[in-house]
Each structure stands twice: as structure tokens, then as C-alpha cells.
Amino acid sequence: MDLTELFFISLGTAVFLYYGIRLLLFSRMFFPKLWFPLSETFFTSMGEWAGSGNQRTPSIKKVVTGGSEGIGRAYAFALAERGMNVIIMSRTKATLDQVAMEIGETTGKKVKVIVTDFTDENVFSEIEEQLKDLNIGVLVNNVGMLPSFIPCEFLESEELDKTITKTINCNVKTTVKMCKMILPGMENRRKGMILNVSSGIASIPFPLYTLYAASKVFVERFSQGLQAEYDDTGILIQAVAPFGVSTRMAGYQKTNAVTLSPEDFVKNSLQYLRAGGKTYGSVCHIVLGWLLQSIPLKVLYAESVLHGLQEYVKKKTRQKNLVFASRVTTQTGTNK
Incomplete structure (x- = not known):
């Protein structure tokens, strides 16, 4: 056997082993309970508290930003069901109060609400004042905004300067x-534990949602960098990057194998807490992430594909508006 033959045999063996190991690691995502088990006391081990009250003595709390609806609301419920009290933050007090009441009645846990608008420039000093005497054990950074539900080019966004500022804030x-x-x-x-909610579309540069996708790339890189920095401190930091979840931001699409309800997504994603610095949160979204990164960008960026995406979202929006108008008309007629 000459050196050339030996080289190619060695190279082929190395490639086979590399992709074999990658396939094995990928296959673990289909069995999270087996590969990434959590003890029954995992969440409460962060501390007896995971929300906040007004007492001055130290106790462990949990904070969910954007906790009044959608994924944030689902995280608040899921963690309360696992024995944690919660602090939920959003800008609509009535909705926050309703969620707090539902969590309290359902789980028996305490809930503190903080009303704030994260699109504003200077809200954090007030938040810090309310949290300064509390030891927070879990943080879920879920709050986020989509600049435009209808996909459009960057310069076509309405009130672009304001949109840029609010999205970044x-x-x-x-x-x-x-x-x-x-x-x-x-x-x-x-x-x-810190969970920073990103988005599946941040897996690639995503035209027509450029600003939103770029902001979520920041969330991922920031989370992964922090995890590397604090890996030896016992703190778990993870970016969670869902694709389709039926929330207001996604137009409340019908749930199916790909588009999950917030409750199902959160339930699944909590199984991947020990799966690394980033998770798509569910098997179907993991496969979607792999597919999205496997398709050549030239195909995804083809004008016909982007135009088709734009028309699809417009069609779905029109259908939603028609259904909503029909319901309003029916209710008005009934009231008469």
C-alpha cells in the first residue's frame, strides 16, 4: 500500500467517523428525556422562590419578560407548575393581572407583575429598583417585537427610524x-438559569425580515458567549430559537406538527435545557433548522421564493382579518 492510498483511506475513515459522531449527537435530540434528563427538583433547586414578593429578606425568584401572553405566558405557567413563584413583565397591566390571577388559581404560586414597555429607552432603572433586594434564580428573556408582520424590504418599513430604535431596544x-x-x-x-428567546429564522440571513432576524442573531451569539464565560459557575444560559408557534406575533396560526401552541412548545423546550447553548426547542423545529441551513442560499433568496413568502403571509393576513370581521359582525347582530 503506497502513501497516496494510505492517505485516502485515512481521510475517508476520518470523514466517516466525523459525520458518524455528528449523526449520533443529532440523534440525541429525538430522545431528550433519555439524553438530557432533569431531576424532579431541578427547577426548585434554583431556590424556593422563582417569582418575587415585596419582602426585604433574600429569596430566590424567577422573572419572565414579555410574560403576559404567548411563549412568555406559557413559560410563567410551566415554571409555576414546577413549584416556582414568578415575576412577569409586560406593558399591559390588565393582561398581566389576568395572567397573575390565572397562575395563582391554577398552581397556588405567588405572582408579581411589573408593568413596563421595553421599546422605551429608559425603563431599566425602575425595574432594577423593584428587583434590587431580590435574588433571582431564573430569568426568561422572552420579550420581543416583529417590525412588520408582512415581510418587506428594509427601506419599506413604516417609520423606519422609530422601528429601528424600538426593535433594538x-x-x-x-x-x-x-x-x-x-x-x-x-x-x-x-x-x-437564563433562557434568551431567539428565533429559528435567525439560523440564516433572512431577507424581508432582515432587522428582526439580525436582532435575534445577536440574542443567540450573546447567549452562547455568556455560557462560555460562565460555564464553570453552575449557571445555565441557553438561547431558545423556535420556528412556528401560534402567538399574536405569528398571527395565531392554526397549530399542527410544525406550528405548535405556546404551551406545547415550552413543555418540549424545557426538555432540552441541558442540550447545549442553543436549542430549537422541539424535534420538528430541530429538523426545520437543519433543513433551512442545508438548502443553498441562492435557492432561498430567489425572487420567486421571496415573492411567494410575501404573498403567502398577505393571504393569511387577509383570511385572519375576514374571520375577525365576520365574528365581530355576528356578535353585533346577536347583540341587537
């Missing part, structure tokens, strides 16, 4: 500032 600045606020206490106690 909400999707980028909030994540960083909340981590700055909460992380020191976790580091001192050498335990805690």
Missing part, C-alpha cells in the same frame, strides 16, 4: 440589560 437592549441586572446574583450564588 426591545429585542437586543432588553436581553443585555436584564442579564446585567440578574447575572451578578447568580454568579455570587453559583447557580441560576
Whole structure:
């Protein structure tokens, strides 16, 4: 056997082993309970509390930003069901109060609400004041905004300057500032958990949702960098990147194998807490992420594909509006 033959045999063996190991690692995602088990006390081990009250004595709390609906609401419920009290933050007090009441009645856990608008420039000093005497054990950075539900080119966005500021404040600045606020206490106690909600479309540069996708790329890289920095402190930091979830941001699409309800998505994603610095949160979304990154960008960026996406979303929006108008008309007629 000459050196050339030996080289190619060695190269082929190395490639086979490399992709074999990658396939094995990927296959683990189909069996999260087997590969990434959590103890029954995993969540409560962060502390007896995961929400916040007004007492001044130290206790462990949990904060969910954007907790009044959708994925944030589902996280608040899921963690309360696992024995944690919660703090939920959003800008609509009536909705927050309703969610707090439902969590309390359903789980018996305590809930504190903080009303704030994360698109504003200066909201964090007030939040920090309300949290300064509390030891936060779990932080879920879920709050986010989609600049435009209908996909459009960057320069076509309405009130572009305001949109840029609000998107960066909400999707980028909030994540960083909340981590700055909460992380020191976790580091001192050498335990805690931070989940930063990104988006599946951040897997690639995504035309027509350019600003939103770019802001979510920041969330992923920030989360993964923090995890590397604090890996030896006992703090778990993870970016969660869902694709289709039936929320207001996604136009409340019908649930199916790909588009999950917020409750189902959160239930699935919590099984992947020990799966690494980033998770898509469910088997179907993991496969979608793999497919999206496997398709050549030239295909995805073809004008026909982008135009088809735009028309699809417009059609779905019209259908939603017609259904809503029909319901309003029916209710008005009934009231008469």
C-alpha cells in the first residue's frame, strides 16, 4: 500500500467517523428525556422562590419578560407548575393581572407583575429598583417585537427610524440589560438559569425580515458567549430559537406538527435545557433548522421564493382579518 492510498483511506475513515459522531449527537435530540434528563427538583433547586414578593429578606425568584401572553405566558405557567413563584413583565397591566390571577388559581404560586414597555429607552432603572433586594434564580428573556408582520424590504418599513430604535431596544437592549441586572446574583450564588428567546429564522440571513432576524442573531451569539464565560459557575444560559408557534406575533396560526401552541412548545423546550447553548426547542423545529441551513442560499433568496413568502403571509393576513370581521359582525347582530 503506497502513501497516496494510505492517505485516502485515512481521510475517508476520518470523514466517516466525523459525520458518524455528528449523526449520533443529532440523534440525541429525538430522545431528550433519555439524553438530557432533569431531576424532579431541578427547577426548585434554583431556590424556593422563582417569582418575587415585596419582602426585604433574600429569596430566590424567577422573572419572565414579555410574560403576559404567548411563549412568555406559557413559560410563567410551566415554571409555576414546577413549584416556582414568578415575576412577569409586560406593558399591559390588565393582561398581566389576568395572567397573575390565572397562575395563582391554577398552581397556588405567588405572582408579581411589573408593568413596563421595553421599546422605551429608559425603563431599566425602575425595574432594577423593584428587583434590587431580590435574588433571582431564573430569568426568561422572552420579550420581543416583529417590525412588520408582512415581510418587506428594509427601506419599506413604516417609520423606519422609530422601528429601528424600538426593535433594538426591545429585542437586543432588553436581553443585555436584564442579564446585567440578574447575572451578578447568580454568579455570587453559583447557580441560576437564563433562557434568551431567539428565533429559528435567525439560523440564516433572512431577507424581508432582515432587522428582526439580525436582532435575534445577536440574542443567540450573546447567549452562547455568556455560557462560555460562565460555564464553570453552575449557571445555565441557553438561547431558545423556535420556528412556528401560534402567538399574536405569528398571527395565531392554526397549530399542527410544525406550528405548535405556546404551551406545547415550552413543555418540549424545557426538555432540552441541558442540550447545549442553543436549542430549537422541539424535534420538528430541530429538523426545520437543519433543513433551512442545508438548502443553498441562492435557492432561498430567489425572487420567486421571496415573492411567494410575501404573498403567502398577505393571504393569511387577509383570511385572519375576514374571520375577525365576520365574528365581530355576528356578535353585533346577536347583540341587537
